[in-house]
Structures are given as structure tokens and as C-alpha cells.
Amino acid sequence: MERTVLVCEDDPAMVRIFQFLLRQQGIRNVFTTGNGEKIIPLAIQHKPSLILLDLMLPGKDGLSVLRDLKDKDETRSIPVIVVSGKESQEQVQQAMLAGAIDYVIKPFEPMELGGRIKNFLDTLTPSTTLESGGPSS
Numbered sequence: 001m002e003r004t005v006l007v008c009e010d011d012p013a014m015v016r017i018f019q020f021l022l023r024q025q026g027i028r029n030v031f032t033t034g035n036g037e038k039i040i041p042l043a044i045q046h047k048p049s050l051i052l053l054d055l056m057l058p059g060k061d062g063l064s065v066l067r068d069l070k071d072k073d074e075t076r077s078i079p080v081i082v083v084s085g086k087e088s089q090e091q092v093q094q095a096m097l098a099g100a101i102d103y104v105i106k107p108f109e110p111m112e113l114g115g116r117i118k119n120f121l122d123t124l125t126p127s128t129t130l131e132s133g134g135p136s137s
Contacts, residue, residue: 003027003121006048008065009083010034010057014106018052018083021114025121036060040068043075049124050117055084055095063094070099079120083108 005027007018015032022030031046033039037059043051051069055062062082069075082095085106092103101120104113 002029003049003124004029004031004046005117006030006039006042006046006051007032008034008036008039008051008053008057008062010054014054014083017110021110021117024114025118027121034058036062036065039065040072040075043069043078044072048078049121051078051080052117053080053082053100055082055086055091063091063098066095066098066100081116081120083113 005022007015007022007030009015009018009032011034015034019030019032031042031048033042034057036057039051039053039060053062053066057065062084066080066082069078069080079101080099081102081104082100083104083106084091084095087105095103102116104116
């Protein structure tokens with residue numbers, strides 16, 4: 001099954017970094033938006049394996065988007081990694097309580113984030129294999 005990642009980031013340089021890191025992990029299906037208002041419809045349409053979410057976005061802030069994602073049946077189960085320049089302990093706690101699986105503070109070490117993404121996506125592989133019936137014997 002092809003993995004899909006939704007990148008929610010308004011800085012074009014950061015989008016390119018995310019796309020590079022995801023390609024390094026073998027992920028070719030990457031959708032991007034820099035507008036908080038577009039995240040929910042894109043998530044419903046593409047059903048990504050993972051969402052990378054900045055908190056400071058035009059249209060609608062990332063924390064509100066995260067809460068909305070977790071409130072909707074269609075998007076509740078999509079894992080979200082928050083990647084933000086906001087590094088207060090309160091902000092991290094709010095994001096984790098809202099349902100984020102991880103919080104990465106910008107600027108970050110690209111290889112570290114790539115490793116976190118890979119480790120997380122690798123945990124999805126066994127359940128995906130089981131759902132598809134696994135290898136035929």
C-alpha cells in the first residue's frame with residue numbers, strides 16, 4: 001500500500017525540506033497546503049498515513065486544525081506530528097493533549113525528523129500487511 005503524507009506548512013523552504021525527507025523515506029505521495037482552512041478537506045480526500053502540521057498557518061491556526069481533525073470521524077485516526085517554531089512547554093502540552101503523536105521544534109535536525117517519520121511509518125507496516133491478508137503462501 002502506497003503511503004501518503006499531508007504536509008501543512010506555509011514556508012516554501014520548509015515544504016521543500018519535508019518533501020526531500022519524505023522522498024528519502026520512499027514516500028512519493030505528498031500533498032501540501034499552506035492554508036489551515038484547506039487541511040480538513042485534503043485529509044478527508046486523500047486519507048494520508050501521516051500529517052505534518054505547523055501551528056502557525058494562515059486561515060486557521062494549527063492547534064484548532066488539530067482539534068478539528070481529532071473531532072471528525074473521517075480524520076480522527078490520522079496520526080499528526082506537529083512541527084513548529086512555537087516551543088513553549090504549554091504549547092507542546094496543548095498539542096499533545098489535542099492528539100498529536102509527536103512535537104518537533106523548528107529549527108530541527110533534518111535527519112532526526114526523517115528518522116522519527118521513518119520509525120513511525122514503520123510501525124504502520126505490520127497492521128497494513130495484516131489488513132491486506134499478508135503474503136500469499
